[in-house]
Amino acid sequence: MRLVFNVGVGILVARYLGPAHFGTLNYALALIAIGVAISEGGVEAFVKRELIRDPDRAAAVLAAAWRLRLIAGGLCYTASLMWAAWGETDPVASALVAILGLMLFQPALAVSDLWLHARLQARLAVRARLAALIIGALGRVVLVTLGTPLVAFAIVAVVESAIAVVLLNWTARTAGRPDRPVNVASDELPRLWNDAWPLLLSAITVILYLRIDVVMLRQLSGETAAGTYAAAVRFSELASFFPAAIVTSLLPGLLSSKAAGAEAYGRSLQRLFDLNALVAYAVAIPMVLLASWIVRLAYGESFAPAGAVLAVHGGTLMWAALGVVRGQFCVNEGLTRFHLLATSAGAVFNVLLNFIFIPRYGAVGAAWGTLIAQGFAAWASSFCFQPVRGCAVMQTRALFIPLRLVATIRSIARKSRIR
Numbered sequence: 157m158r159l160v161f162n163v164g165v166g167i168l169v170a171r172y173l174g175p176a177h178f179g180t181l182n183y184a185l186a187l188i189a190i191g192v193a194i195s196e197g198g199v200e201a202f203v204k205r206e207l208i209r210d211p212d213r214a215a216a217v218l219a220a221a222w223r224l225r226l227i228a229g230g231l232c233y234t235a236s237l238m239w240a241a242w243g244e245t246d247p248v249a250s251a252l253v254a255i256l257g258l259m260l261f262q263p264a265l266a267v268s269d270l271w272l273h274a275r276l277q278a279r280l281a282v283r284a285r286l287a288a289l290i291i292g293a294l295g296r297v298v299l300v301t302l303g304t305p306l307v308a309f310a311i312v313a314v315v316e317s318a319i320a321v322v323l324l325n326w327t328a329r330t331a332g333r334p335d336r337p338v339n340v341a342s343d344e345l346p347r348l349w350n351d352a353w354p355l356l357l358s359a360i361t362v363i364l365y366l367r368i369d370v371v372m373l374r375q376l377s378g379e380t381a382a383g384t385y386a387a388a389v390r391f392s393e394l395a396s397f398f399p400a401a402i403v404t405s406l407l408p409g410l411l412s413s414k415a416a417g418a419e420a421y422g423r424s425l426q427r428l429f430d431l432n433a434l435v436a437y438a439v440a441i442p443m444v445l446l447a448s449w450i451v452r453l454a455y456g457e458s459f460a461p462a463g464a465v466l467a468v469h470g471g472t473l474m475w476a477a478l479g480v481v482r483g484q485f486c487v488n489e490g491l492t493r494f495h496l497l498a499t500s501a502g503a504v505f506n507v508l509l510n511f512i513f514i515p516r517y518g519a520v521g522a523a524w525g526t527l528i529a530q531g532f533a534a535w536a537s538s539f540c541f542q543p544v545r546g547c548a549v550m551q552t553r554a555l556f557i558p559l560r561l562v563a564t565i566r567s568i569a570r571k572s573r574i575r
Contacts, residue, residue: 158289159394165293167454169309170387172300174458179383181309183374184252186367187239188259191232193363196263197224198356199348200270207274215334218267220348225264232260248306255310258317265321268328277331284323292316354496361499365530366393368507369522376514385519387455388447388465392473395439399432399477403484406431414488425547428481429554436477437558443470461519468523472530478551479534485547494541502533 170178199221206217236257240250272281295312369389374382406428413424443450447470448463455462486495506529513521535555538548553560 157286159397161289161293163390163394165296166387166390168300169296170383170455170459173306173309173383175383175387176379177306177383179370179374179379179381179386180246180249181252181306182370182386183379183382184249184256184310185313186370187253188236188256189367190360190363190371191236191257191260192263193359194356195225195229195232195260196356196359197221197228197349198352198354198359199224202348202352203267203270204274207271214271217348218271218334220345221270222264222267224345224348224352225267226261229260229262229264233257236260251307252310255307255314258314262317262321266324268324268333271333272324272328272331275331280327280331281324284327285320287323288316288320291319354492358492358496358499361496361503364503365499365506365526365533368503369510369526372507372510373514373519373522376510377518381514381519381522384459384462385465385522387459388451388462388519388523389469391443391450391454391466392469395443395470395473396476398435398439399473400480402432402435403428403480407484410484411488422546422550425481425485426550426553429478429550430557430560432477432481433474433554433557434561436474440470440473443473465519465523468520468527471527474555475527475530475534478554479530482534482538482544482547482551486544489543491541491543494544498533498537501537502529505529505532 169181173181203217203221207214210217236253240253240257244250244253269281269285272278292312292315295315296309299308299312370382370386373385410421410424410428414421444467447467448460451459451463451466483495486492506525509525509529510522513525515521517524535548535551538544538551
C-alpha cells in the first residue's frame with residue numbers, strides 16, 4: 157500500500173513541483189532515510205526474538221530498544237542539523253533536512269510496533285500505519301490543491317510520522333503492552349547492541365542502494381537530475397515488490413523441502429529462482445520498452461528525460477528477483493555474513509560508479525551505476541565464495557529461463573509428433 161501511494165500521490169506531487177523542486181524534496185528524504193536506517197539500530201529481529209522467548213522481560217527489552225534507538229536518533233538528528241547549517245548552501249534544502257530530521261526519532265517512539273509483531277498482532281500495527289499513510293496522502297493532495305510551498309510537504313511527512321507513532325502506541329497500550337521501566341539493566345543495552353550491529357550495517361547498506369543515487373545526483377548534477385531520477389525509479393521500486401512477495405509466499409514450502417533432503421531442496425530452490433526470473437522478465441521487458449511512454453503519461457513532458465532512466469533502471473528488477481532468493485538461501489544456511497559483505501561491496505561499487513558516470517551522463521549514468529553494482533552484489537558475487545557457488549549456478553540457469561522454456565516446448569512438440 158505504501159508503494160502504491162508513493163507512486164500514485166507521488167505522481168501528483170511530482171507534476172505540481174516540477175523536476176527541480178521534486179529533486180530537492182527527494183534529496184532531503186533520501187538523506188533522512190539513511191538516518192532512519194541508522195536510528196532503527198538493527199535491533200528489530202532480536203527484540204522480537206527476546207519478546208517471544210521471554211514475555212516476562214518484555215518491558216525491559218522494549219526499554220533497552222527504546223533507549224538504544226533514542227541515542228541513535230539523537231545523534232543522527234544532530235548530524236542532520238549540522239549538515240543543514242554548514243553543509244548546505246540552498247536555504248530551502250536546509251529547511252527540508254531540518255524539518256524532516258524529526259522523523260529520525262520515530263523508530264524509538266514506535267517500539268510498540270515490535271511488541272505487536274512479536275505477539276502476532278501485526279494486523280493491528282498495519283491498521284495504525286495504514287491510517288497514518290492515508291492521512292498523509294490526503295494531506296499531500298490538499299497541499300497540491302492549495303498550491304502550497306515546498307516546505308509544507310516536509311511538514312506533512314513529519315505529521316504523518318507523528319500520527320503513526322501515536323496510533324501505534326495507543327493500539328499497543330489497548331492490546332496490553334507493558335509500561336517501559338524507567339531504569340534499564342546494565343547488561344541489556346550492550347547485549348542488544350552486540351547482537352544487532354551486523355544487521356544494522358546490512359540495513360545501512362540496503363538503504364544506501366536505494367537512496368544514495370538521489371543524494372549524489374543532487375550534489376554532482378543538480379536538483380533537476382535528482383528529480384528526474386526519483387520520478388523514474390518509483391516504477392521499478394514498485395515492481396520489485398513482486399519478487400519479494402513470491403519468496404515470502406513460498407518460503408514455507410522451501411523450508412519443508414530442505415527438511416526432505418539436499419536433492420529436494422535444490423530442486424525447490426531452482427524452481428524459486430526460475431519463477432522469480434520469469435516474473436522479472438515479464439514485468440521488466442514491457443517496462444523498459446515502454447519507459448518513455450509510461451513516464452510521459454504519468455508525469456508529463458517536463459519529466460520526459462526520466463524515460464531513459466527508467467529504461468535502464470528497470471533492468472535492476474532481475475537482480476532484485478535473484479538477490480531476494482539468494483538472501484533467503486543465506487539466511488537458511490547461516491551465511492548472513494557473506495550476504496552482508498556482498499551487499500556492502502555492491503554499495504561501495506555503486507558509489508564509485510556514480511562518481512564516474514554521473515558527471516558525464518547525469519541521471520542515466522546513476523541508473524547504469526546501480527544496474528551494474530546490483531548485478532555484482534546479487535549475482536556475480538555468488539561465484540566468489542565456495543558455499544554459495546551452487547547458488548550462483550542456479551541463478552545463472554534462471555537468467556536463461558526464456559531459452560529453457562522454448563527448448564522444453566520444442567522437446568514436447570517433437571515427442572508429440574513422434575508419437
